[in-house]
Amino acid sequence: MPAPRVSDSRARPAALLGGPSSGLAGGLPARAGVGLKPRHFRDVLDTRPDIGFFEVHAENYMVDGGPFHHFLGRIGDLYPLSLHGVGLSIGAEGALDEAHLARLAGLIERYQPAAFSEHLAWSGHGGVFFNDLLPLPYDRATLARVCEHVERVQQRLKRRMLLENPATYVEFAASTMSETQFLSKVLQRTGCGLLLDVNNVHVSCTNHQRDAPAYIDALPLDAVGQIHLAGFASDTDAAGAPLLIDSHGAPVDEAVWRLYAAVVAQLGAVPTLLERDNDVPSLDTLVAEARRAEDIMAATVQPRRCDNDWVNS
Numbered sequence: 001m002p003a004p005r006v007s008d009s010r011a012r013p014a015a016l017l018g019g020p021s022s023g024l025a026g027g028l029p030a031r032a033g034v035g036l037k038p039r040h041f042r043d044v045l046d047t048r049p050d051i052g053f054f055e056v057h058a059e060n061y062m063v064d065g066g067p068f069h070h071f072l073g074r075i076g077d078l079y080p081l082s083l084h085g086v087g088l089s090i091g092a093e094g095a096l097d098e099a100h101l102a103r104l105a106g107l108i109e110r111y112q113p114a115a116f117s118e119h120l121a122w123s124g125h126g127g128v129f130f131n132d133l134l135p136l137p138y139d140r141a142t143l144a145r146v147c148e149h150v151e152r153v154q155q156r157l158k159r160r161m162l163l164e165n166p167a168t169y170v171e172f173a174a175s176t177m178s179e180t181q182f183l184s185k186v187l188q189r190t191g192c193g194l195l196l197d198v199n200n201v202h203v204s205c206t207n208h209q210r211d212a213p214a215y216i217d218a219l220p221l222d223a224v225g226q227i228h229l230a231g232f233a234s235d236t237d238a239a240g241a242p243l244l245i246d247s248h249g250a251p252v253d254e255a256v257w258r259l260y261a262a263v264v265a266q267l268g269a270v271p272t273l274l275e276r277d278n279d280v281p282s283l284d285t286l287v288a289e290a291r292r293a294e295d296i297m298a299a300t301v302q303p304r305r306c307d308n309d310w311v312n313s
Helices: 038-047 067-076 098-111 140-157 179-190 198-207 212-217 254-267 283-299
Strands: 032-035 054-057 081-084 115-119 122-125 128-134 162-164 193-197 224-229 233-236 242-245 272-274 304-306 309-311
Touching: 032 283, 038 067, 038 283, 067 081, 067 098, 081 098, 098 140, 115 224, 140 179, 162 179, 162 224, 179 193, 193 198, 198 212, 198 224, 198 242, 198 254, 212 254, 224 254, 254 283, 272 283
Parallel strands: 032 054, 032 272, 054 081, 081 115, 115 162, 162 193, 193 224, 224 272
Antiparallel strands: 122 128, 233 242
16 A cells, blocks of 8 residues: 655645645545535625535435526536435435435536535435434334445445434434444445534534533544534423524534534544525625634644545644
């Protein structure tokens, strides 16, 4: 195996340098990106912000033509793209929707995104679709079903997908393993990667009174291909305990930034998305949040990920 390439630790990491078209061949650049929203299409083309990549929800583009495709094609010529699915229902009891999967495959063929990801959740049953990402019981039967679905997706798309850890508000008494154990087994059996949503970790661990750093330490971090950061809403449950809602409608909370910094201290620079799906602010505001993530990555010296090996830079 050839020796890994190591950047000069005294300089800003190479993956954080350059303009819109700079990237890493075969994957997302180890920079910060933001979700691409229609209200920002023209701003992106007019200002060409120094951002690592843009991500879109795949289901918003499952039509043949129209203005969304016009702008995504132009922006995709300038920046790496990531597709994020919300409708595959990976954890559903029934079979995957092959028509939906075919539309997704066509979209990926059209844009050749640097990454594709989906959720460890379900959203449809018996022909009824729920506009939510619902939790699963973590047991052997569910594990077999999720692995079967992930393998089918990867086979149909002809690429490795990333699976996102969920934000949850209830748990199943029938579960026989922890969420981190379940995720680890799915990744091991299917070879898929992990989309580590740090906000989801904070939300779920707060809701279930668990230790967020311990949750992260229990994951196979070498499988992380992307990180998501987002904001949450605060509420209380029926017992008066804190209840956090993964709203994607607020700036990233300071507790999530601290958790992110701890993850980056272990992994080095990782492609990181700033999510905002509700109360979407100006493009400048989103880019400013992305720059904070890049500053955290740039300040991290060791360890760094280079190719498939751990190195100290």
